[in-house]
Amino acid sequence: MLEIIGLTTNTTWMLIWTGLVLFLITILTKWYRMCTYFGKLNIPGPMPLPLIGNFHHIVKRGLTYNDLAMTEKYGKTFGYFEGSTPCLLTTDLKLLKSILIKDFNVFTNRRQIDAVMFEPFDHFLSIIKDEDWKTVRAILSTTFTTGKLKSMSKLMLECVNNLNEGFQKVAEKDGIFDSSKFFRSLTLDVISSCCFGFSVDSIKEPDNPVIKHLTRFSFDSMTNDPRFIILVLFPKLAKFLSERNMLEIIPKDTIRFLKELTFTIMQNRRNKSEKRDDFIQSMVEHEENVAEQEKVEQNNEDKKWDPKDQKHLRRTLTLAEIFSQSTLFLFAGYETSSTTLNLIAYHLAKYPEIQNRLIEEIDTVLAHHNGEVSYDSVSEMKYLSMVIDETLRIFPAAVRLDRIPSEDFHYEGMKIVKDLMIFVPLYALHHNPEIYPDPDRFDPERFNDENKQKRENNTYLPFGNGPRNCLGMRFALLEMKLALALTLSKFRFETCDKTPEKIEIDSSGFARPKQKIFLKISSRF
Numbered sequence: 001m002l003e004i005i006g007l008t009t010n011t012t013w014m015l016i017w018t019g020l021v022l023f024l025i026t027i028l029t030k031w032y033r034m035c036t037y038f039g040k041l042n043i044p045g046p047m048p049l050p051l052i053g054n055f056h057h058i059v060k061r062g063l064t065y066n067d068l069a070m071t072e073k074y075g076k077t078f079g080y081f082e083g084s085t086p087c088l089l090t091t092d093l094k095l096l097k098s099i100l101i102k103d104f105n106v107f108t109n110r111r112q113i114d115a116v117m118f119e120p121f122d123h124f125l126s127i128i129k130d131e132d133w134k135t136v137r138a139i140l141s142t143t144f145t146t147g148k149l150k151s152m153s154k155l156m157l158e159c160v161n162n163l164n165e166g167f168q169k170v171a172e173k174d175g176i177f178d179s180s181k182f183f184r185s186l187t188l189d190v191i192s193s194c195c196f197g198f199s200v201d202s203i204k205e206p207d208n209p210v211i212k213h214l215t216r217f218s219f220d221s222m223t224n225d226p227r228f229i230i231l232v233l234f235p236k237l238a239k240f241l242s243e244r245n246m247l248e249i250i251p252k253d254t255i256r257f258l259k260e261l262t263f264t265i266m267q268n269r270r271n272k273s274e275k276r277d278d279f280i281q282s283m284v285e286h287e288e289n290v291a292e293q294e295k296v297e298q299n300n301e302d303k304k305w306d307p308k309d310q311k312h313l314r315r316t317l318t319l320a321e322i323f324s325q326s327t328l329f330l331f332a333g334y335e336t337s338s339t340t341l342n343l344i345a346y347h348l349a350k351y352p353e354i355q356n357r358l359i360e361e362i363d364t365v366l367a368h369h370n371g372e373v374s375y376d377s378v379s380e381m382k383y384l385s386m387v388i389d390e391t392l393r394i395f396p397a398a399v400r401l402d403r404i405p406s407e408d409f410h411y412e413g414m415k416i417v418k419d420l421m422i423f424v425p426l427y428a429l430h431h432n433p434e435i436y437p438d439p440d441r442f443d444p445e446r447f448n449d450e451n452k453q454k455r456e457n458n459t460y461l462p463f464g465n466g467p468r469n470c471l472g473m474r475f476a477l478l479e480m481k482l483a484l485a486l487t488l489s490k491f492r493f494e495t496c497d498k499t500p501e502k503i504e505i506d507s508s509g510f511a512r513p514k515q516k517i518f519l520k521i522s523s524r525f
């Protein structure tokens, strides 16, 4: 009996030891491959640690500050590891031109994270690839034309008026407000109204179920959120957990609620029981155009759609695809625009002379437009653009661009292999003192015509560049200009005791300030 037990115990220990040794050998082999990976491609970079690669630096310094520190240390182009995933970071202007524009056919796509390839993420324009991306991008672009934006500006102004009502109430008390909270409310209302087709006032009705569900699209700092740490460091584990409903990015009830809402609104628009100048309406109009064109084609052989320039517009989006894009607009447009507005208000409060000059411009332009804040009047406000540009330089709301090459690519002796993750660290690019001397200083003059012309292309990329740049750029700029012009025509921002002296950004990937920004608002009249 004992012999048998002894034998079993020994065998068990043998198995455990063999397992451990095999595990160690696997880790060491993998680590060795990681250590030699970039050297073989002739790309410099830091030594990785086993399993986590160089991720510990991101946790320690924060995503953006780490990008800056590594760029300063390893130069314009280098490789490093996020977990065991090799990544290339570059701020080399010539390489950027290749990646974003010249060799776009090689660098068309972004990475797909397997663990999140389910509804609504699976149809996101930002994630889909190649021809599918081209088609959906062409269809969605019909929503962001000048004509459509002019119409949408009225919906945006309704939301800015709600914001100003909120500001008025604050100004009548002590004037102190949490700037991020107010601007988040604004951008949430704008996305809800323009992209989901549903009008809300989140300052007045914070308990509205739409607000409750939409705000679930905001995330904690990447390095504080275990879900993102698993996604980055252990993508296979993330996929395994996600398939078993153990890694939830957005709660299921929120997806169900918003999907039903989108479907109902879409049906109402299709049967013409309501009409609004928003994204959903654009998609219904697109469906009608395609149906109309098909009718024309059936009746007239000569009027066939020119397949060369119109081929992508022949298809219509499914309801699931439309819902997915509305959700993407929320992801892409909510945090980015609100963070930027929050930081603009902060800088205006800190630099009263800049705010005075901006207010002067707003008053002068509005005097020529019967006092009306509109698409046309804000388009004439040059200094307003300069203030927004400089804020997005110091704090690029989306802190990195990413692409993956579809084939091996050779650049100045380096081999950029197929499927290698490529990142463009915007914070590091925008803080290069050779391009922007004294880079932490807030100076909108960097964006006057003369100074802009002096700089090379691709030195300023808050909205990316090339065919895959930000689809919502003009939408976001319009929203921010309308918000600032209307607000500053009535109010002035000031600092208060609770205003932070310096801003540090977190690792959410959105240049979001770590500190709450409290400001004071006072009525101008």
Ligand code: HEM
Binding pocket: 125, 126, 127, 137, 195, 328, 329, 332, 333, 334, 336, 337, 340, 392, 396, 397, 398, 400, 401, 402, 461, 462, 463, 464, 465, 466, 467, 468, 469, 470, 471, 472, 473, 475, 476
């Ligand atoms: C201050 C506000 C915003 C900033 C700084 C910003 C920035 C960016 C950046 C850097 C990219 C990647 C571009 C590239 O890879 O070259 C991007 C992509 C995108 N953005 Fe924005 N964005 C903003 C607002 C918005 C808004 C309001 C929307 C929608 C209404 C939007 C929709 C998109 C979409 C759909 C993409 C993916 C485009 C594609 O893959 O074809 N963004 N944005």
